[in-house]
Amino acid sequence: MTTRMRAVSQRVFGGPEVLELVEVDRPSPGPGEVLLRVRAAGVNPADWKVRSGLIRPFEPPFTLGLDVSGVVEELGAEVDGFRLGDAVFGLLLSPAGAYAEYVVIPVQALAPLPPSLDHVQAAALPVAALTAWQALAELRPGQRVLIHAAAGGVGHLAVQIAKARGAHVIGTARAEKHAFLRDLGADELIDYTAVDFAAVVSEVDVVFDLVGQGYATRSLATLKPGGLVIDAMGSEQDLADADGFRIVRFHVSPSGKDLEQLTGLVEAGKLRVFVDQVLPLEQAAKAHELSETQRVSGKIVLSV
Structure with missing residues (x-):
């Protein structure tokens, strides 16, 4: 099993051009965490605001990406409720974000993928x-x-x-x-x-x-x-x-329990997520350019 992965990182604050596709070590989950193989990552206005330095929750280098949908690849200690291979989605607040092939996320932030959604649609949901x-x-x-x-x-x-x-x-x-x-x-x-x-x-x-x-x-x-x-x-x-x-x-908080409540609305046909565009991971800079126009209907998603 390979221990390296691709991720979109940045070494400085700036425009979309500072986003770089790099190869880095694959993370390992700690207690209460799972390692996800990322299938899709949502793009949010918060991403370009952090990239540009407009808001600074952490300093470079870091990997952006709050919204994630993927498959459980490895379980950390003290993890209940999920098994290897489960399809899940969630909200991640970390400098090692979802613009990557693998990501570590606290189990409390995750919910099972709604049966009616694919990974791209699910990755558009958590933050929004x-x-x-x-x-x-x-x-x-x-x-x-x-x-x-x-x-x-x-x-x-x-x-x-x-x-x-x-x-x-x-x-x-x-x-x-x-x-x-x-x-x-x-x-x-x-x-x-x-x-x-x-x-x-x-x-x-x-x-x-x-x-x-x-x-x-x-x-x-x-x-x-x-x-x-x-x-x-x-x-x-x-x-x-x-x-x-x-x-x-108001500030949003990660919550797998709230995502499960939202899943109920999705499955009842009362909540539809609209994906405006899907781009590959290596086009993260283009996704940011689109997001910054603030003319997008619905969400932009990166396919990993």
Whole structure:
């Protein structure tokens, strides 16, 4: 069995050109971890933000990749619930990420692959679906929710999760994305390039901000008294003003249990993940270029 593998690494922060296909030692799982043979890795906006140095959870050299789908190749000590050869998917927070042929991941972050999904579709789910699922956990039937960037990787899943929880869903997106979002269940759609959403939307219970750039603060004008803005971009400070409005920053957490809940929605036909493009591992730089346009519908996935 070979002890080397291919991975996409970077030695410095910078543009997509800093991503290099290299050969490195294959990792070994520790207690509570499994080694996956990677079949597909999702590409997220967080990836290019870390690559460029815009956010710095760790210093180079590192391998990007939060979303992973693959097959269990080796079990570390104290691992229960999975066997060699199991198809699984999960969210990985590590400087040794999923843009690689093999990756080590904590067993608590993994869930069995949904029977109706292949590895590419499954690799598009963890970050985006967990973000929407966890951020909208308190959403109640009948509430009005405004989702910004509704056609994006997180947004198109948030629309479906909010609908599954019985909410009335309003989304902001370019006009050419509206048919796509109506098909996913959105009730009202706003072309943010043509009108100011804050002037035409009102009586909202929850705003889910996936844009940043001041959207969270601007969205306060759309809220009912006591309404909530969930800032998934980390661009605003937590805020509770005199009118009772709240802005709360949200950060996603790996959770195999939450992924299993999402699998239930997938198998019930209530959650569909849309993959915009699939590229081979060695074209990670091109995937980042596409992601940085912020015009992608759904997700970009690297096939390994």
